[in-house]
Amino acid sequence: MVKGKKHVCALDIGTSKVVALIGEIQANNEIHVVGIGEAKSHGLKAGMVTNIETTAAAIRQAMEEARTMADAHMEFVTTGIAGNHIRSLNSQGVVKIKDGEVTQADIDRAVETAKAVNIPAEHEILHTVVQEFIIDNQPGVKDPIGMSGVRLDTRIHIITGAVTAMQNVQKCINRCGLHIDSVILQPLASAQAVLTEDEKELGVCVIDIGHGTTDIAVYTNGAIRHTAVIPVAGDSITKDLTQALRTPYKDAEEIKIHHGVVLGNMDGLDEMIEVPSVADHRPRQISRRTLASVIGPRVEEILEVTRNELRRAGFPEEVLTSGIVLTGGASLLPGMVDLAEDVFNLPVRIGVPSELGGVSERVRNPRFATAVGLLQAASGDFHYWGSMSKHNDETGSFFVKLRDWLKNTFY
Numbered sequence: 001m002v003k004g005k006k007h008v009c010a011l012d013i014g015t016s017k018v019v020a021l022i023g024e025i026q027a028n029n030e031i032h033v034v035g036i037g038e039a040k041s042h043g044l045k046a047g048m049v050t051n052i053e054t055t056a057a058a059i060r061q062a063m064e065e066a067r068t069m070a071d072a073h074m075e076f077v078t079t080g081i082a083g084n085h086i087r088s089l090n091s092q093g094v095v096k097i098k099d100g101e102v103t104q105a106d107i108d109r110a111v112e113t114a115k116a117v118n119i120p121a122e123h124e125i126l127h128t129v130v131q132e133f134i135i136d137n138q139p140g141v142k143d144p145i146g147m148s149g150v151r152l153d154t155r156i157h158i159i160t161g162a163v164t165a166m167q168n169v170q171k172c173i174n175r176c177g178l179h180i181d182s183v184i185l186q187p188l189a190s191a192q193a194v195l196t197e198d199e200k201e202l203g204v205c206v207i208d209i210g211h212g213t214t215d216i217a218v219y220t221n222g223a224i225r226h227t228a229v230i231p232v233a234g235d236s237i238t239k240d241l242t243q244a245l246r247t248p249y250k251d252a253e254e255i256k257i258h259h260g261v262v263l264g265n266m267d268g269l270d271e272m273i274e275v276p277s278v279a280d281h282r283p284r285q286i287s288r289r290t291l292a293s294v295i296g297p298r299v300e301e302i303l304e305v306t307r308n309e310l311r312r313a314g315f316p317e318e319v320l321t322s323g324i325v326l327t328g329g330a331s332l333l334p335g336m337v338d339l340a341e342d343v344f345n346l347p348v349r350i351g352v353p354s355e356l357g358g359v360s361e362r363v364r365n366p367r368f369a370t371a372v373g374l375l376q377a378a379s380g381d382f383h384y385w386g387s388m389s390k391h392n393d394e395t396g397s398f399f400v401k402l403r404d405w406l407k408n409t410f411y
Contacts, residue, residue, distance in 0.1 A: 006025040007023065007070065008375065009063075009066070010078050010377070017058075018055075019036075019038050020037040021033055022072055031358075032357040033357070034072070034358050035072060036065070041058045043056075043058065048165050049172060052175065077181060078183075080185065080189050080374050081169060082185070085165050086160070088157060090156070091155075093116070093154050095152050096150065096152075097152050107133075107144065119160050124161060124163050126160060128159075129224050131156060131221075131225065132221070134152075134153035134154075157224050186213075186215050190208040190370045191224075192377065193327075193373035194366075197222070199325070201222045202321040203319050204321075204324070205315070208327050209327075209329070210329060210370075213230060216306060226315055230309065233302065233328075241260075244294045245286065245294075255291070259271075259288055261291055264293060296335075300339060325349055326351060327352075327366040328367070329367045332367070337350065352369075353372035353373070356375070
């Protein structure tokens, strides 16, 4: 590793793949991607670890590739977490401003008051994200320090996760000789990579359709308002193809990626493709239109479940002025944007990670949205982040450290 250069590492542990990115911080604080590693993942289901050894092996392979490319020996990583154990809620806390002028101590007290909510015994707080401050009934304050007032009201978004799920992620990483620097909820990382500040202000929902989970993040007025993880995603599409086409799972996945289509009224769907059969049966020929008849209903279901989750959380379509941003591997299926626009009756675009320099063009793909967002978090470039959490897992229980994470708040 070249002396004097600062490197950061992101580790995206997904259901179908593990991605490691190493970034070099430039003199102007820009990130250049200098190392990329990717390995197939078979040790997770719906975003949660089911096999520690298999997951650790994939992490080891991805990290080795990234380290070799970057010529940098990384030991600390910023990683993500998802799974249907994730819960979120909005809360508020009110305190009296001690000396008539807001200080950091007043802010800390207000946030702590807002965090005094009941969460399940088996859960821990992952993030506390400040949405806004209100000073003496003046809403929309983002930087209250130095302002005069009597009463400080803070609105926050709290994200919790299951203790055991986070422990298992830590075990996989530690078995590779690595240590966790920060843990970021995956939909927040994806949103950071693909959303613009204008979209966050006007109201937008990012939907990251991965292999094991569909992750949701809603922003309005520049702040996160709702997060959720739905355990139905690309894996369900592949399983449908496996059953409908009577073909092995691996072949169904390849067919989905290379020939899959969402809508049956698109051009070129009379093209025939070969479908391998199970056992000694001969391969068969089917049209891409047949694929659409299998893939389309499942994708529509995923989108409708997402729409229903948004409505349940109090975010009907009219709140999302900027519309929907789709990202993740499944967002690349042809016809996805048109179907999503029909389901949500909103404008829809595909979210592609921003250019970071170096060899980042290789990861300018919706498949890598979470990994790119995690790398930005590792560098400290997380816009309007509520509580950026640092953690050293060598000196005690991971979850004792979770409770003691430093509050480094950006407003």
